[in-house]
Amino acid sequence: MKIEIIPCLKDNYSYLIIDEKNKKACVVDPSEAKPIINYLDKHNIQLTFILNTHHHYDHVGGNSELKKKYNAKVVGYIYDIKRIPNIDIIVKDGEIWEENNFKAKIKHIPGHTLGHICFHFFNEKNIFTGDTLFSLGCGKIFEGTYLQMHESLNFFKSLPLETKIYCGHEYTLKNSNFCLKYDPDNKNLKNKIINIKKNIKNNLPTVPSTIKDELECNIFLRSSNHDIQSSLNFNNKNSLETFSKLRDLKDDF
Numbered sequence: 078m079k080i081e082i083i084p085c086l087k088d089n090y091s092y093l094i095i096d097e098k099n100k101k102a103c104v105v106d107p108s109e110a111k112p113i114i115n116y117l118d119k120h121n122i123q124l125t126f127i128l129n130t131h132h133h134y135d136h137v138g139g140n141s142e143l144k145k146k147y148n149a150k151v152v153g154y155i156y157d158i159k160r161i162p163n164i165d166i167i168v169k170d171g172e173i174w175e176e177n178n179f180k181a182k183i184k185h186i187p188g189h190t191l192g193h194i195c196f197h198f199f200n201e202k203n204i205f206t207g208d209t210l211f212s213l214g215c216g217k218i219f220e221g222t223y224l225q226m227h228e229s230l231n232f233f234k235s236l237p238l239e240t241k242i243y244c245g246h247e248y249t250l251k252n253s254n255f256c257l258k259y260d261p262d263n264k265n266l267k268n269k270i271i272n273i274k275k276n277i278k279n280n281l282p283t284v285p286s287t288i289k290d291e292l293e294c295n296i297f298l299r300s301s302n303h304d305i306q307s308s309l310n311f312n313n314k315n316s317l318e319t320f321s322k323l324r325d326l327k328d329d330f
């Protein structure tokens with residue numbers, strides 16, 4: 078299975094998961110149809126499924142046109158039947174969605190929106206995290222609670238370290254500045270930032286990241302770290318309180 082990163086809109090990423098043998102593909106979060114169509118037609122690939130992590134327009138904007146053109150089926154979470162345009166296949170938390178050679182576990186990860194899910198292609202160790210887990214950041218909490226987002230992010234800590242993270246936006250550089258401000262002595266973070274800057278300079282995506290990198294560097298997964306708590310004067314606070322403070326600070330960063 079090959080993953081192709083398709084930049085969309087201003088800073089979104091859509092992803093094609095391509096079964097090269099059968100020339101079939103799924104698309105994750107098509108912000109818009111055109112860049113997806115360009116790639117598929119150029120490489121003579123048939124789109125069979127559209128996977129949506131959540132209902133925001135910059136993740137579903139291409140649903141209708143792509144569905145019409147390729148007769149692809151739209152896959153979305155049961156809670157968001159009314160909000161995901163053109164939904165065909167309804168998935169639930171914990172379910173394994175399997176079609177053709179595509180196989181992913183669905184995990185409900187509320188916080189950014191209440192119906193947010195991720196698609197974990199566990200055989201290939203790839204996970205599509207939408208606007209919940211970014212490289213070096215996490216999504217804004219629009220609909221859920223701090224507790225929900227904190228728990229959703231904790232889920233990622235249990236995955237194999239080499240799992241690749243494909244997120245919904247290229248926010249990595251800006252996120253890295255925030256991480257560095259409150260985690261200034263983190264050597265892993267500093268090393269990762271060198272690579273991030275190299276990629277950006279060469280016009281390359283900073284994704285995929287890995288679970289290992291994010292555990293070492295993403296401040297929102299490190300809210301139980303004592304150095305970070307000290308930098309906030311939060312020495313007697315717990316992980317959730319520290320996470321909530323960081324999320325508030327990031328909103329104004």
Ligand code: ZN
Pocket residue numbers: 131133189208
């Ligand atoms: Zn969103």
Ligand code: FE
Pocket residue numbers: 133135136208245246
């Ligand atoms: Fe988004």
